[in-house]
Structures are given as C-alpha cells and as structure tokens.
Amino acid sequence: MTSCSNENDPAITTGGNVYRVVVEVSGNSPRGSLHLYNLDGVAFRNEQTGERTEQVNESFTSRTSYVTDGKVSKITAQGILYSNEDARLTMNVYK
Numbered sequence: 001m002t003s004c005s006n007e008n009d010p011a012i013t014t015g016g017n018v019y020r021v022v023v024e025v026s027g028n029s030p031r032g033s034l035h036l037y038n039l040d041g042v043a044f045r046n047e048q049t050g051e052r053t054e055q056v057n058e059s060f061t062s063r064t065s066y067v068t069d070g071k072v073s074k075i076t077a078q079g080i081l082y083s084n085e086d087a088r089l090t091m092n093v094y095k
Contacts, residue, residue, distance in 0.1 A: 016071030
C-alpha cells in the first residue's frame with residue numbers, strides 16, 4: 001500500500017492483502033462519490049448491503065464501506081466530495 005498523505009509515511013508493501021475502505025462525508029448538504037478498483041479481479045463487498053461488485057462507483061450522502069473478498073496486490077481508492085457549503089470527506093483504508 002502506498003499513501004500520498006503528508007500525515008502518513010509513504011510505506012509500500014508487496015504481496016496481497018485484504019483491504020477495508022471506509023468513507024464518510026459530513027457538513028452542510030454533502031454528497032460523496034467513491035471509486036474502487038483492483039487489477040486482481042477480486043470483488044469488493046459492500047458492508048451495509050452485502051452486495052459484491054468487481055469495481056465500485058457509488059454516490060452516497062453519509063457513509064459507505066467496502067472490503068475486498070480476498071487478497072489483492074494493488075488497490076486504487078478515490079473519494080470525491082460535492083458540496084456548495086462547508087463539508088468534509090474522510091477516507092480510511094485498512095489492511
């Protein structure tokens with residue numbers, strides 16, 4: 001996993017891992033969008049609904065979370081925040 005946050009060490013791990021991605025938006029009328037991909041063909045499972053999908057393109061208004069159904073070597077996670085007022089998007093990726 002590689003982190004591009006200035007608050008985290010840019011640690012890189014090799015090999016496969018199971019990942020959990022939790023994204024939350026808050027503030028005045030926030031709307032979020034989550035995009036998840038992996039090149040290993042491993043499905044993502046929505047933790048709220050149990051639904052499985054090969055890639056995630058979900059819009060949401062509060063919180064959403066996904067976990068990989070197995071180990072993946074690389075994962076891409078992108079969270080987008082839409083709001084005309086003060087709002088915040090928080091994304092945590094756990095392995």
